Amino acid sequence: MKKETLLEIILGTIGGLVFAIGMCMCLISEWDLLKAGVVVAVLGFIILLCIIPVYRNNHPKKEHTKVNWGIVITWFIGIVGALVMGFGMSKVMVGDPSQTDLLIGIVTGIVGLLVCVLNYPIYSYIKGNKK
DSSP states (O other), X not given: OOXXXXXXXXXXXXXXXXXXXXXXXXXXXXXXXXXXXXHHHHHHHHHHHTHHHXXXXXXXXXXXXXXXXXXXXXXXXXXXXXXXXXXXXXXXHSSSOOHHHHHHHHHHHHXXXXXXXXXXXXXXXXXXXXX
């Protein structure tokens, strides 16, 4: 492993953790650390931005190729599945959910999870039909 690749991994890990801690500080109202959380989250984001010059030095520009629509569709399906699953999770976890909210949240979360799980077979099917 090159030292530049290791530097990318270290910066990504530290930056992601600092950013996540900052977001927790902002969003958990019991902590009452909104201003400090914003500062910590911005610091984490700056650390994550430091990856860009390291990455550009190690990976030369590639020529533009034809758009792989299978990948585009796979990303779109994955994002939709994650959003649906997140909606279901928030329906169950936020506040004091009623029985109806629990049922709707669990069913929606399972549907979103299935969409995410079935994403790879969908990509394989799209890729297989292009040949």
